[in-house]
Amino acid sequence: MTAVASEKTGTASAADEVARLRATFASGRTRDIWWRKRQLAGIEKLIEEREADLAGALAADLGRDAHMAWFGDFASTAAEAAYARKHLKKWMRRRRTSLPLSMQPGRGFYQYEPLGVVLVIGPWNYPVYLTLGPMIGALAAGNVVAVKPSEHAPATSALLARLLPLYLDSDAIAVLEGDAGVTQELLAQGVDMAFFTGGPEIGKKVMEAAAPHLTPVILELGGKSPVIVLDDADLDVAARRIAMVKLLNSGQTCIAPDYVLVQESVKDKLLAKIAETVTAFQREEPAAQPIVNTRQFDRLSRLLSSHGGRVALGGGTSSEGAARPAIEPTVVVDPLPDSDLMTEEIFGPILPVLPIKSLDEAITFINARDKPLALYLFSSSSKARERVLAETSSGGVVINHLAMHVLVPQLPFGGVGTSGMGAYHGEWGFQALSHRKSVLSKPAKPDPSLMYPPYTETAKKIMRKLL
Numbered sequence: 001m002t003a004v005a006s007e008k009t010g011t012a013s014a015a016d017e018v019a020r021l022r023a024t025f026a027s028g029r030t031r032d033i034w035w036r037k038r039q040l041a042g043i044e045k046l047i048e049e050r051e052a053d054l055a056g057a058l059a060a061d062l063g064r065d066a067h068m069a070w071f072g073d074f075a076s077t078a079a080e081a082a083y084a085r086k087h088l089k090k091w092m093r094r095r096r097t098s099l100p101l102s103m104q105p106g107r108g109f110y111q112y113e114p115l116g117v118v119l120v121i122g123p124w125n126y127p128v129y130l131t132l133g134p135m136i137g138a139l140a141a142g143n144v145v146a147v148k149p150s151e152h153a154p155a156t157s158a159l160l161a162r163l164l165p166l167y168l169d170s171d172a173i174a175v176l177e178g179d180a181g182v183t184q185e186l187l188a189q190g191v192d193m194a195f196f197t198g199g200p201e202i203g204k205k206v207m208e209a210a211a212p213h214l215t216p217v218i219l220e221l222g223g224k225s226p227v228i229v230l231d232d233a234d235l236d237v238a239a240r241r242i243a244m245v246k247l248l249n250s251g252q253t254c255i256a257p258d259y260v261l262v263q264e265s266v267k268d269k270l271l272a273k274i275a276e277t278v279t280a281f282q283r284e285e286p287a288a289q290p291i292v293n294t295r296q297f298d299r300l301s302r303l304l305s306s307h308g309g310r311v312a313l314g315g316g317t318s319s320e321g322a323a324r325p326a327i328e329p330t331v332v333v334d335p336l337p338d339s340d341l342m343t344e345e346i347f348g349p350i351l352p353v354l355p356i357k358s359l360d361e362a363i364t365f366i367n368a369r370d371k372p373l374a375l376y377l378f379s380s381s382s383k384a385r386e387r388v389l390a391e392t393s394s395g396g397v398v399i400n401h402l403a404m405h406v407l408v409p410q411l412p413f414g415g416v417g418t419s420g421m422g423a424y425h426g427e428w429g430f431q432a433l434s435h436r437k438s439v440l441s442k443p444a445k446p447d448p449s450l451m452y453p454p455y456t457e458t459a460k461k462i463m464r465k466l467l
Contacts, residue, residue: 014185017174021117021144024171030114030142033092035169039139040085042167043132047078050163054128057155061127063290063324064249072249073128076407080133083409083426084140091140091430099440102466107441112434114142116192121183121206123197124152124292125252125347131160134195134218137429143193144172146186151179152292184209191215193433197254198222199345200418218422218432221415222345224258225374227402228362228388229270231263233378237400239273242351243281245402247329250289251349252296255374255396255403258345259352261362267355271333274351275313278329288318288326289349297325300348302340309335309352337365359384363391371395371417376402395419 029035047054055069064072097108118138122131127150138145147164149157161175176182180202187194187206190213196206197220210217229238246257262270291297301317304327314328329349335341341352356362366375375394377385385399395415396405405411406425414423424432450459 014176014182015189017176018117018146018186018189018191021146021172021174024169025114025116025144030144030169030172032142033088036088036140036142037085039168039172040081040088040136043081043136043139044078044085046163046167047074047081050159053159053163054156057153057159058128060155061124061153062249062252062292068249069128073126077129077132077136079407080409080425081136084136084430087427088140088430091427103440103442105443105446108439110436110438112141112431113437115433115435116143117146117189118143118433119146119148119186119191119194121194121196121198122147122149124150125249125254127153127156128160130197130220134197134424134429134433137424137433138193138195139168139172140430141434143433145174146191147173147175148183148186149175149177151177180205187213187215193218195424195433196220203420218424219415219420220254220413220422220424221373221418221420222254222347223370223372223415223419224342224345225255225372225376225394226362226366227257227260227376228356228359228366228378229260229262229266230359230377230379230381230384231266232380232384233266233400234380235266235270235273238378239270239277241401243274243277243329246351247278247281247289247349248403250291250327251351252292252347253403254347255406256347257351257376257402258372259342259354261354261356261365264355264357267353271312271331271353274331274353278313278331282329286326288316288328290323291325291327291348294319294325296348297327300327300346300350303344303346303348303350304330304332304341307332307335307339307341307352309333309339309341312353314349359387363388366392371415371419373415373419374398374403374405393417395423 051074055066058064058069094109094111099106099108120134131149135145149160157177161177164173164175187209193216194210195218196203200221203219203221207217227242242257297319309332312331312333314330316328319325327349332352335352371393373395375392375397377388377399393416398405406413409426412423412428413425414420422432450462
């Protein structure tokens with residue numbers, strides 16, 4: 001198997017790779033549980049043996065240090081693969097069901113079968129975790145996989161193209177590097193499932209390209225994930241956890257806190273604690289955080305120039321003479337609700353903070369906007385928690401923390417509305433990338449004649465009672 005670079009890839013190349021994968025799938029070997037376990041173990045081994053190489057690629061692409069590469073990309077990937085490998089036998093088993101009286105005698109069950117060729121379109125912000133994570137679900141389900149890494153993380157893309165065939169069944173994996181044109185070529189082959197992680201606008205294009213072939217899609221998108229901080233919250237904990245997750249990967253995280261709604265009575269205290277925490281966390285770090293490329297830097301700079309609020313922390317930017325553009329961790333207080341800062345997903349180290357009078361106001365504010373990928377609540381009140389769960393809609397909710405649900409393989413992870421469709425991780429990924437096939441097995445006898453035409457009036461009455 002060879003990785004196919006964008007300048008060398010045409011429709012024929014994408015077609016050839018997908019045809020090769022289909023031939024492997026048709027051989028039936030990917031259905032075997034031991035084959036699947038070997039692939040999952042291969043991902044674990046890849047992370048273990050090539051951590052330094054992968055960390056170097058992430059440093060080149062994102063300016064991420066080795067520890068944060070482990071924390072953000074490697075630990076979670078290895079844990080996800082190990083969890084799937086250990087639980088795969090249970091996931092694959094047939095599930096018996098009861099039958100209504102009208103179907104007796106008989107036996108009903110359903111079983112999971114692989115879909116075929118799964119296309120995984122990886123993002124640039126966590127290019128190892130968010131590329132290999134969907135692959136784990138696809139391989140656990142017994143599929144073959146076409147991988148299209150992000151061209152915006154070129155060092156990681158090239159490394160994955162080189163390493164994946166060494167650690168996995170190279171006949172069942174195809175890595176195609178390149179730009180959006182390569183993605184379109186792959187989708188044009190009518191793959192059996194497309195899994196995309198990225199923004200809503202590109203997600204729409206993926207869905208549009210998949211539609212002519214009725215290719216199902218799983219879209220892991222983003223959105224503006226809000227944080228509600230009520231006056232009964234532990235403000236020290238809230239400040240630490242908000243700051244930690246917002247600073248992670250320079251805020252370039254799909255489930256990063258996008259804005260904070262804090263009760264007015266504790267707003268100033270929370271702002272002071274966030275500022276103190278950010279300063280402490282950044283004590284041994286550069287003042288400004290690296291941004292992936294100039295295009296993203298220019299977009300973030302635009303958000304900082306027209307928000308109508310007050311900059312309470314940071315605000316500085318640098319793009320000249322540095323290895324990559326950078327932006328200081330920035331807190332903006334009272335931005336205009338209709339400003340670009342409050343209507344676009346930020347995806348950077350900028351945190352708007354808005355005061356609210358009550359939980360009612362927070363819920364109304366959130367519900368007036370697109371459904372977010374995650375919603376966070378800091379409060380000691382079980383009543384407040386139950387109201388947020390019942391009265392808002394989001395991909396997931398975390399109480400008194402942020403983003404940690406993504407690390408729990410027992411929980412489904414996915415969006416709703418414009419933040420995505422479909423969910424994965426753990427058994428949820430196995431199910432999402434499988435076909436759940438229903439089976440009804442009936443004996444030849446009994447075979448009552450009343451079930452067949454012509455129907456007498458008596459037969460009709462009996463059938464109405466039975467069916």
